[in-house]
Amino acid sequence: MASSQISFSLVCLALLLFSFPLTVTSIGINYGQVANNLPPPKNVIPLLKSVGATKVKLYDADPQALRAFSGSGFDLTVSLGNEYLAQMKDSDKARDWVKQNVQAYLPGTKIVAIVVGNEVLTSNQSDLSAALFPAMQSIHGALVDCGLNKQIFVTTAHSLAILDVSYPPSATSFRHDLLGTLTPILDFHVKTGSPILINAYPFFAYEGNPKHISLDFVLFQPNQGFTDPGSNFHYDNMLFAQVDAVYHALDAVGISYKKVPIVVSETGWPSNGDPQEVGANCDNARKYNGNLIKMMMSKKMRTPIRPDCDLTIFGKGRFVECVFFFLLLCIIKLRL
Numbered sequence: 001m002a003s004s005q006i007s008f009s010l011v012c013l014a015l016l017l018f019s020f021p022l023t024v025t026s027i028g029i030n031y032g033q034v035a036n037n038l039p040p041p042k043n044v045i046p047l048l049k050s051v052g053a054t055k056v057k058l059y060d061a062d063p064q065a066l067r068a069f070s071g072s073g074f075d076l077t078v079s080l081g082n083e084y085l086a087q088m089k090d091s092d093k094a095r096d097w098v099k100q101n102v103q104a105y106l107p108g109t110k111i112v113a114i115v116v117g118n119e120v121l122t123s124n125q126s127d128l129s130a131a132l133f134p135a136m137q138s139i140h141g142a143l144v145d146c147g148l149n150k151q152i153f154v155t156t157a158h159s160l161a162i163l164d165v166s167y168p169p170s171a172t173s174f175r176h177d178l179l180g181t182l183t184p185i186l187d188f189h190v191k192t193g194s195p196i197l198i199n200a201y202p203f204f205a206y207e208g209n210p211k212h213i214s215l216d217f218v219l220f221q222p223n224q225g226f227t228d229p230g231s232n233f234h235y236d237n238m239l240f241a242q243v244d245a246v247y248h249a250l251d252a253v254g255i256s257y258k259k260v261p262i263v264v265s266e267t268g269w270p271s272n273g274d275p276q277e278v279g280a281n282c283d284n285a286r287k288y289n290g291n292l293i294k295m296m297m298s299k300k301m302r303t304p305i306r307p308d309c310d311l312t313i314f315g316k317g318r319f320v321e322c323v324f325f326f327l328l329l330c331i332i333k334l335r336l
Contacts, residue, residue, distance in 0.1 A: 091141055106247040114152060129181055170230025172252075205242070207279060220237050
């Protein structure tokens with residue numbers, strides 16, 4: 001990909017950094033609307049512009065939001081919820097959905113992607129899993145029929161549970177019980193040039209084994225790191241190891257999947273949790289999000305397995321204060 005990208009979200013209005021090099025060039029927003037007393041979208045747009053935002057990701061295809069963003073100049077990603085997948089197997093319904101929720105708002109509203117379903121293959125719902133790929137095909141087919149497939153890509157998001165093991169990366173492969181469903185989706189990515197989306201949370205790795213996984217390793221703090229005995233690649237943070245685990249799984253399936261890009265569609269750290277959730281606190285959340293932002297600013301976003309490919313990341317968590325803190329630092333540095 002041409003440039004490093006990062007995005008972050010809050011519970012209701014999330015700041016995402018899609019591109020954060022040494023000087024701030026753009027900010028994106030993951031705009032959720034499941035909360036109380038939120039301002040209407042038309043009132044949100046000036047706020048987003050005031051912090052230099054250029055990209056927005058919706059968790060649905062809300063008509064009010066899509067209308068509000070018309071003419072705003074933002075790049076939008078819309079989402080199709082799991083509850084609609086069974087219906088989308090019908091090509092006519094998929095075409096109607098695309099016409100009503102995408103084409104009807106173009107070109108004023110600049111929609112660039114559709115995310116079909118979230119963590120479907122690990123939902124333990126066989127009917128839902130069976131509906132995912134046909135739904136992706138139908139949505140893509142509808143885009144083709146409307147002449148929109150060159151400007152809008154279709155994908156879906158997976159959890160790391162699609163892997164048999166996720167650590168170390170060189171020992172990883174996709175779960176055998178999912179290959180029959182997953183392989184056609186991977187072929188779809190190869191054919192259409194769309195990325196595979198992964199929700200990656202180093203927190204869960206740390207929570208599951210805090211005695212053997214360094215907190216500094218998962219929070220992007222200075223640490224001795226880890227050398228994968230199978231590949232001899234060195235890692236100084238868990239997120240890159242998790243991403244490379246998926247790359248290794250792709251390589252293990254077949255050479256044709258080596259060019260499929262990975263996007264981290266979710267990452268973050270909980271600011272609060274139950275007593276048994278080790279490390280879930282505001283201080284660690286601030287460190288995770290802040291250090292990830294700093295790493296993006298330094299352009300160190302290429303993993304050992306794909307050293308020639310910038311990594312795109314969508315983070316998730318409470319860190320608006322982190323974003324504005326680093327924006328302030330950049331402004332101060334520029335003035336100096």
